Amino acid sequence: MKPPAFDFLRPDTQEEVLETLHRAGSDARIIAGGQSLVPMLNMRLARPGVLIDIMPLHALRAIREERGEVIVGAGVRQAEFEAWPQLAEKLPLLSQAIGWIGHVQTRARGTVCGSIAHADPSAELPLSLIALGGSVRLASRRRRRTVPAAEFFLGMMSTAIAEGEMIEAVAFPVAGRGTGHAFREIGRRHGDFAIVACAAVSDGQTTRLAVAGVDDHPRRFDLPQEDGGALDDALNDIAWSLNARDDLHASARYRRELVRRLGRETVMEARSCRS
Amino acid sequence: MPQLTARNRHRVAFRLNGRQVEALAENRMLLSDLLRHELGATGTHVGCEHGVCGACTIQVDGAPARACLILAAQIDGADVRTVEALAPQPGRLSVLQAAFREKHGLQCGFCTPGILMTLDAFLTTRPDASEAEIREHLSGHLCRCTGYATIVAAALAAVEELRKEQKENA
Numbered sequence: 413m414k415p416p417a418f419d420f421l422r423p424d425t426q427e428e429v430l431e432t433l434h435r436a437g438s439d440a441r442i443i444a445g446g447q448s449l450v451p452m453l454n455m456r457l458a459r460p461g462v463l464i465d466i467m468p469l470h471a472l473r474a475i476r477e478e479r480g481e482v483i484v485g486a487g488v489r490q491a492e493f494e495a496w497p498q499l500a501e502k503l504p505l506l507s508q509a510i511g512w513i514g515h516v517q518t519r520a521r522g523t524v525c526g527s528i529a530h531a532d533p534s535a536e537l538p539l540s541l542i543a544l545g546g547s548v549r550l551a552s553r554r555r556r557r558t559v560p561a562a563e564f565f566l567g568m569m570s571t572a573i574a575e576g577e578m579i580e581a582v583a584f585p586v587a588g589r590g591t592g593h594a595f596r597e598i599g600r601r602h603g604d605f606a607i608v609a610c611a612a613v614s615d616g617q618t619t620r621l622a623v624a625g626v627d628d629h630p631r632r633f634d635l636p637q638e639d640g641g642a643l644d645d646a647l648n649d650i651a652w653s654l655n656a657r658d659d660l661h662a663s664a665r666y667r668r669e670l671v672r673r674l675g676r677e678t679v680m681e682a683r684s685c686r687s
Numbered sequence: 688m689p690q691l692t693a694r695n696r697h698r699v700a701f702r703l704n705g706r707q708v709e710a711l712a713e714n715r716m717l718l719s720d721l722l723r724h725e726l727g728a729t730g731t732h733v734g735c736e737h738g739v740c741g742a743c744t745i746q747v748d749g750a751p752a753r754a755c756l757i758l759a760a761q762i763d764g765a766d767v768r769t770v771e772a773l774a775p776q777p778g779r780l781s782v783l784q785a786a787f788r789e790k791h792g793l794q795c796g797f798c799t800p801g802i803l804m805t806l807d808a809f810l811t812t813r814p815d816a817s818e819a820e821i822r823e824h825l826s827g828h829l830c831r832c833t834g835y836a837t838i839v840a841a842a843l844a845a846v847e848e849l850r851k852e853q854k855e856n857a
Contacts, residue, residue, distance in 0.1 A: 414715060414716075415715040416715065417693035417694065417714070418693050418715060419692055420690070421691070422689050422763075432690075447753075450717075450755075450756040454737050455737060465760070467761070491750065515827030517744055517752055517753055517827040518752075518753065521753075521756065521757065601826065602826045
């Protein structure tokens with residue numbers, strides 16, 4: 413199908429974006445790479461009155477490190493982030509996860525912040541942001557605010573972005589010394605939406621496990637430094653707490669089993685690769 | 688601040704296969720439709736129109752991308768290459784195209800233009816590509832005829848040929 417009709421704004425400044433968002437409210441949508449939004453337009457699941465293209469705004473297209481965080485601007489494409497020379501050193505979890513996002517052909521256009529804004533329950537970037545305890549930087553005409561990842565994802569494709577607000581950047585905390593990271597995913601084929609994806613971060617005291625693809629948004633759990641039966645029990649509790657559902661791709665039971673097994677592998681790998 | 692209205696057609700200017708082109712497009716027009724219907728570049732095929740099948744894959748500023756997931760208005764000023772750019776001259780095939788012919792890398796051919804554009808971009812930057820990497824790049828394409836085996840064989844044959852050419856030119 414083809415997109416419905418909409419006005420298209422190519423702004424010269426971010427103030428114009430915020431002004432238009434303020435004026436048009438929920439009738440306006442930001443478009444960056446368009447790899448989630450254009451399919452929704454084509455299928456007419458989204459019918460905005462005005463689309464605002466933020467890619468001409470060069471200030472939003474930078475990756476920079478600031479006070480222990482990597483700040484990724486709203487115009488940074490996934491392929492640019494993937495090619496960032498410091499990715500493996502600063503964000504080892506992302507360097508493992510990013511190759512799982514869609515395909516080469518969609519990462520070339522799609523942006524990091526666009527995936528966060530889209531908030532698909534099985535998406536790798538929201539999962540990674542939750543696992544690392546990052547945050548989302550929002551701007552509106554009136555104010556700027558930073559929302560922790562744990563408070564940002566509210567449900568299926570639902571986030572804390574309020575009317576009139578846009579994502580300016582997301583912030584990922586730089587990997588601490590002596591922490592281990594692991595990412596695992598199971599899908600029908602590489603590049604498909606994950607049935608279950610797991611990300612783990614271990615600092616020797618606790619291991620944090622984040623799970624996507626099961627509940628309606630990615631969720632995060634702290635696991636004690638236990639092994640064997642105690643870890644199995646904890647993972648089983650997590651599996652049952654995630655409101656797993658049956659759908660076309662997998663049964664709820666299969667998803668719970670993946671949380672137990674894939675979760676265990678991810679936790680063990682994160683613990684073993686602590687530097 | 689240029690706000691383009693929904694009901695009118697607006698000018699889009701970009702490079703297509705090395706030539707500067709201009710066209711008029713509604714905001715809602717997809718690049719795939721702009722290429723085929725306005726510019727007559729029908730080598731780019733349209734399959735699923737939501738980014739899954741890969742048939743419409745082209746190159747934007749050197750990187751493979753889905754033409755059905757790009758609005759015409761987003762392409763202003765970009766450098767676009769389609770399958771029409773691959774043959775060095777009429778009646779001659781590129782190394783990659785010749786390898787597809789030689790290895791039967793296509794049957795019905797509907798998915799082929801997209802696959803060629805992905806592989807062309809990849810092999811240009813990575814002439815030493817491995818089979819695993821080629822398969823990963825092909826994962827963004829659906830082919831319902833070949834079972835992919837002959838496509839992989841064609842890509843590997845092209846890698847071999849490009850390597851030979853490189854040696855001769857060195």
